Amino acid sequence: MKTILVTGSSGLVGSEVCVYFANKGYQVHGVDNNQRAVFFGPQGDTRWNQRRLAKIIKDFRHHEADIRDRTGILNLIKEVKPNVIVHTAAQPSHDSAAAIPFDDFDTNAVGTLNMLEAARQFAPEAPFVHMSTNKVYGDAPNKIKLKELETRWDYDDENYEHGIAETFTIDQSKHSLFGASKVAADVMVQEYGRYFNMPTCALRGGCLTGPNHTGVELHGFLSYLVKCNLEGKKYSVFGYKGKQVRDNIHSHDIARFMEAFIDMPCAGEGYNLGGGKNNTCSIIEAFAITEKFSGRKQVYEYVDTNREGDHICYYSDLRKMRSHYPAWNITVSLEETIRQIVEAWKDRVI
Ligand SMILES: NC(=O)c1ccc[n+]([C@@H]2O[C@H](COP(=O)([O-])OP(=O)(O)OC[C@H]3O[C@@H](n4cnc5c(N)ncnc54)[C@H](O)[C@@H]3O)[C@@H](O)[C@H]2O)c1
Numbered sequence: 001m002k003t004i005l006v007t008g009s010s011g012l013v014g015s016e017v018c019v020y021f022a023n024k025g026y027q028v029h030g031v032d033n034n035q036r037a038v039f040f041g042p043q044g045d046t047r048w049n050q051r052r053l054a055k056i057i058k059d060f061r062h063h064e065a066d067i068r069d070r071t072g073i074l075n076l077i078k079e080v081k082p083n084v085i086v087h088t089a090a091q092p093s094h095d096s097a098a099a100i101p102f103d104d105f106d107t108n109a110v111g112t113l114n115m116l117e118a119a120r121q122f123a124p125e126a127p128f129v130h131m132s133t134n135k136v137y138g139d140a141p142n143k144i145k146l147k148e149l150e151t152r153w154d155y156d157d158e159n160y161e162h163g164i165a166e167t168f169t170i171d172q173s174k175h176s177l178f179g180a181s182k183v184a185a186d187v188m189v190q191e192y193g194r195y196f197n198m199p200t201c202a203l204r205g206g207c208l209t210g211p212n213h214t215g216v217e218l219h220g221f222l223s224y225l226v227k228c229n230l231e232g233k234k235y236s237v238f239g240y241k242g243k244q245v246r247d248n249i250h251s252h253d254i255a256r257f258m259e260a261f262i263d264m265p266c267a268g269e270g271y272n273l274g275g276g277k278n279n280t281c282s283i284i285e286a287f288a289i290t291e292k293f294s295g296r297k298q299v300y301e302y303v304d305t306n307r308e309g310d311h312i313c314y315y316s317d318l319r320k321m322r323s324h325y326p327a328w329n330i331t332v333s334l335e336e337t338i339r340q341i342v343e344a345w346k347d348r349v350i
Contacts, residue, residue, distance in 0.1 A: 001025065001026070001027050002025070002026050002027070002083040002084065003026065003027045003028075003029065003080060003081070003082045003083050003084070004017075004018075004021045004026045004027070004028055004029070004082055004083065004084040004085075004086065005029040005031065005076075005077070005080055005082035005084070005085050005086070006018050006021075006028065006029070006030050006031065006085075006086045006088065007031040007032070007067055007085075007086070007087045007088055007089035007115065008031070008032055008087070008088035008089030008090065008131075009028075009030025009031060009032045009050070009053065009062070009088075010030070010032040010034065010036075010046035010047065010049040010050040010053070011032070011036065011046055011049070011088055011089070011092075011213075011214075012208060012209070012210055012212055012213040012214070012220065012223075012251055013088040013131055013208055013251050013254055013255075014030065014032065014086070014088040014089070015049045015052070015053055015212050015251075016210060016212065016251035016252060016254065016255050017086050017088070017251075017254075017255050017258060018030055018053050018057060018060070019053070019056065019057060020252070020255035020256075020259070021084070021255075021259075022056075022057040022058070022060070024259070026083075026084070027059065027061070028053075028057055028060055028061065029061045029063060029080050029082065030050070030053060030060065030061065030062050030063065031063045031065050031067065031076070031089065032046065032050060032062070032063075032064075032089065033064055033065060033066045034046055034047055034050070035066070035089070035091075035107070036214060039091055039092075039093065039096060039100075039103075040093075040096075040216040040218060040219065041216075043214070043216050044214055044216050044219075045214065046214050048214075048348070049212055049214070050062060052212075063076060067087075067089050067107065067111035067112075067114055067115060068106050068107060068110060068111050068114070069114075070114045073114045073115060073118045074114075074117075074118045074121065074122070076118070077115075077118035077119060077121070077122045077123055078118070078121070078122045081122060081123055082123055082126050083123075083125075083126055084126050084127050084129075084262050085115065085119055085123065085126050085127070085128045085129070086129045086258060087112060087115050087128065087129065087130045087131065088131045089107070089111065090107060090108050090111075090131065090182075091103060091104045091107040091108055091178065091181075092178075092219050093178060093218040093219040094135055094176045094178045094179065094219075094307070094309070094310075095176070095178075095218050095307055095308070096178070096218050096219070097176055097177035097178035097181065098176070098177050098308075101177050104177055104178055104181050105177070105181045105184075107181075108178070108181035108182055108184070108185050109181045109182075109184035109185050109188070111185075112130060112184075112185035112188060112189065113185075113188055115128075116128065116188060116189065116192045116198075116200070119192075119198065120192060120196055120198060124196070124198055125199070126199070127199040127200075127201075127261060127262045127265040128189070128192070128198060128199065128200040128201075129200075129201055129203065129258050129261060129262070130185065130186070130189040130200065130201065130202045130203065131203055131205060131208075132182055132185065132186040132189070132202040132203055132204045132205065132270070133178075133179070133182045133204055133205050134164070134204050134205060134206050134272065134274065134311070134314055134316065135175055135176060135178060135179035135182055135309075136170050136175070136179060136182055136183045136186050136204055137164065137168050137169070137170055137173065137204075138170065138172075138173030138174050138175035138179055138309065139173050139174045139175075139309045139310070139311065140168065140169055140170075140172070140173035141164055141168070141311050141312075141313070141314050142311065142312050143173075144156075144157050144160055144313075145157045146312060146313055148241075148243065149243075151243060151282055151284050151285050152243045152245050152280075152281075152282035152284075152285060152313075153240065153243050153244065153245055153282070153312050153313040154245065154313060155313060160317075162276075162277065162317040162318075162319060163247070163272070163274075163276060163277055163314075163315040163316050163317035163318070164272060164314060164315065164316060164317055165272065165317040165319070165320065166204070166270050166271065166272055166317075166320055170183055174308070174309040175309065176308060176309045179309070185202075186202040186204070186270065189201070189202040189268075190202060190268040190269075190270060191268070192268070193266075193267035193268020193269065194267060194268040197267050198267060198268075199265035199266065199267055200267065200268055200269075201261055201265070201266070201268075201269040201270065201271065202269075202270045202271075203254070203257070203258075203270075203271050203273040204270060204271065204272045204273060204316075205249070205254075205273050205274065206246060206247040206248065206249060206272070206273070206274025206275060206314060206315065206316045207221060207222065207246040207247060207248045207249070207274065207275070208248075208249055208251060208254060208273075209221075209222045209223060209248050209249070209250065209251070209337060209341065210250050210251035210252065210337065210340065210341070211340040211341050211343065211344030212251065212344065213251075213341070215227055217236070221246065221283075221286075222248060222286060222337070222338065222341060223341055223345075225283070225286055225287070225290060225298075226290050226294070226338065226341045226342055226345055227345050228298070228299070228300075229287075229290045229291070229294050229296055229298050229299075229342075230294055230296065230342070230345050230346065232296065232299055233299065234299050234300060234301055235298060235299065235300040235301075236300065236301050236302075236303050237283050237284075237300055237301070237302050237303065238303050238305060238306050238307045238310070239303065239304060239305055239306025239307070239310070240306050240310075240312050241302075242282065242283045242284040242300075242302065243282045243283070243284065244282060244283060244306075244310065244311065244312050244313065245280050245281070245282050245311075245312075245313040245314065245315065246280065246281065246282075246311075246314060246315075247274035247275040247276055247277065247279050247280045247314065247315035247316050248274070248275040248279050248280070248281065248334050248337060249273065249274050249275040249276075249279060249330065250275075250331075250332035250336075250337045250340075252331070252332055253275075253330050253331055253332055254273060256328060256331070257271075257273060257321065257325065257328050260325040260327065260328045261325070264325070266324075269324075271320055271321045271324075272316035272317060272318070272320070272321070273316065273321065274314075274315060274316030274318070275315070275316070275330060275334065276315060276316055276317075276318040276330060277315050278330065278333075278334075279330060279333065279334045279337075280315050280334075281334055286338070287300065289334070289335055289338045290338055290342065293338060293339045293342040294342050318330075
């Protein structure tokens with residue numbers, strides 16, 4: 001039986017990956033210490049998801065480990081010797097990082113190095129999939145010429161007709177401390193691939209979403225927006241007239257891409273993993289779709305100041321992923337994703 005080790009297993013992406021690969025017959029080891037509750041308070045608590053995994057995955061092994069604990073991680077990988085490693089644990093918030101610079105860097109950059117080095121020593125053949133972010137591009141996408149449409153911004157430059165490609169600059173822009181710590185991790189993941197010829201890849205996520213996100217104001221925008229809608233709580237829109245555009249990918253399609261990579265890995269690759277142009281929405285468009293499924297009007301306020309370094313318009317060019325893995329594509333539409341998030345929040349007991 002093949003073994004997969006997933007860090008951040010109680011989070012959105014990690015939990016999806018655990019279930020997906022359990023269904024493919026893998027023995028699943030999850031690593032999570034509920035740090036999300038430390039980062040975001042009780043609203044970020046992911047224990048409910050850990051309990052869900054224990055219930056639905058046969059022989060699920062949970063490890064209450066911290067990826068910052070170098071010795072602990074070395075011992076864990078030595079003991080489990082996984083056939084596959086998926087690393088999703090992170091301090092995931094762009095906005096939070098400035099208040100916790102050491103925690104952010106220790107988790108995102110050093111934690112990733114701990115995972116890579118443990119893999120190199122004890123599981124060098126295991127495909128190593130790392131969740132990176134589109135914030136590695138900093139706010140450079142904001143320099144692309146834009147056009148203002150009725151409910152959204154869009155690129156006004158045919159070079160970006162399909163979105164942002166992996167060749168886009170990561171240099172000379174404002175990243176937020178989060179973006180910078182993720183750049184360090186992303187480059188290190190590529191380096192372990194190129195330097196040590198290990199099967200690694202960094203997936204530069206757009207908006208990753210799905211019904212099992214524990215959305216909070218500072219991270220997980222669609223999940224949090226839907227939660228506010230259902231609770232009648234005021235959602236704050238920060239700048240850009242609420243027309244800022246995100247591409248949203250359901251966590252199921254992320255797990256499917258990881259499987260494609262794991263089946264045919266290469267060394268040190270990077271991919272822009274998002275929903276692509278067809279799965280984009282602006283914030284005000286997201287309100288309208290959510291209202292359709294919840295039957296409730298979104299309550300919101302508009303704050304003139306945008307978030308520091310926030311993208312005005314970002315969508316991923318999926319062509320590199322599609323050309324390396326032609327069988328992969330997006331299977332869950334944005335509307336279906338939001339419908340699932342609405343249903344999940346209705347049922348959720350945290
Ligand atoms: N959700 C998004 O929109 C998005 C976008 C781009 C990139 N990403 C990246 O994808 C990855 C997964 O994101 P997510 O939305 O599933 O995040 P999440 O917060 O839902 O899940 C991350 C999990 O990691 C755990 N964790 C954090 N620090 C840890 C530590 N030191 N030791 C052990 N566990 C720890 C948390 O408790 C949490 O359960 C992250 O690397 C994130 O930066 C996410």
